[in-house]
Amino acid sequence: MEIKLWGTRGSIPAPGAKTLEFGGNTTCLEILPEAGGRIVIDAGTGMRLLGDQLLESGEPVIFHLLLTHNHWDHLLGLPFFAPVYQEDTEIIVDGWPHAFQALTKVFDNQMGNGFFPVAFDQLKAKIGFLNRVARGPLSLEGVIIDSIPLNHPQGGLGFRLREGENSLVFITDNELGAGHSRRFRDFVLFAKGCNLLIHDAQYLPEEMENHHGWGHSTYEEVVRLAVEARVQRLVLTHHDPGRTDEGVRQLLERARKLAASHGAPDLPIDAAREGSSYHLP
Ligand SMILES: [Zn+2]
Ligand SMILES: [Zn+2]
Incomplete structure (x- = not known):
């Protein structure tokens, strides 16, 4: 399968001269299985670029x-995703059960006082909701999708997508640190042996003191997860909106050194870069 990153920023879009390298658009990934078809994860502002293409x-x-959860930065791209105004577009939404309703609220509420001039049911595209993946493995386009509940305010889901021998684990907006209902060990088991783990690494360890309970992880926790789960490649995502390209490069450098000190010097680690793609295996 091929994975394209259309949005890698966390919390709010962060355009500008200091975020050109890793990108300012919020979360959106496109997955193209070998067997055909298309799966998109999250409808952040990166989705606008995908729509144009x-x-x-x-x-x-x-x-x-597939929607991970219902926070703005993961939904706001849909009103600007041009194919929703085309009659021959068909979108089946799945993922976090509350996210579909949240998605409809990004549009007008038909009383003229919503957040956007167009109401959800005025969209020309056919958009349906399949509330399936949260209740057990879902088979789509020859890909088996599992989900795991996340440690995040108001909840969320992470996903594992398997096609044949290959698997992608995508977990964003998740706090791996101690003291949460879902334990670190559960994430190790969920990500075990995957070809590619893409995980939220919004914070540096020294920033965590003021961000406990915000539902995001440090690169330190994510590197530990990748090493313990023996993943083949790690990509750090959901970059803090205040993190410049230079800041992301420094975070990445620290993550690579840490992996080496954990006995995994050969683990490839990248910082998610808008416009980049990966091919599994
Ligand atoms: Zn987010
Ligand atoms: Zn969130």
Whole structure:
């Protein structure tokens, strides 16, 4: 499968000269299984760019949209995703059960006082909700999708997508630190042996003191998870909106040194970069 990163920023878009390298758009990933079809995870502002590219192809836009949770930065791209205004677009939404309702609220509420001039049911695309993946493994486009509840205010889901021998684990907006209902060990088991782990690493350890309970992890915790789960590649994402490109590079350098000190000097680690892609295996 191929994985394309359309948005890598956490919390709020962060455009500007200091975020050009890793990108300012919020979370959106496109997954293209070998067997065909398309799965998109999250509808952050990166989704606008994906929409423009899909329309250029001239083909009907048909895909499954998996939503991790219902915070703004993961939903706000949909009103600006041009294919929702096309009649031949079909989107089946799944993922965090409360996120579909939240998605409809990003639009107008039909009383003229919503957040956007167009109401959800005025969209020309067919958009349905399949409340399936939170209740057990879901098979889509030859890909088996499992989910895991996250440590995040108001909740959320992480996903593992398997196609044949290959698997991607995508977990954003998750606090790995101690003291939460979902234990570190559960995430190790969930990510065990995957080809690619993409995980929220919004904070440096020294920033965590003021951010306990915000639902995000440090690169230290994420590196430990990757090493213990023996993943083949790690990508750090949900960059803090205040983190400049230089800051992301420093965080990445520290993460790589830490992996080496944990006995995993060969573990490839990247910082998620808007516009980049990975191919499994
Ligand atoms: Zn977020
Ligand atoms: Zn969130």
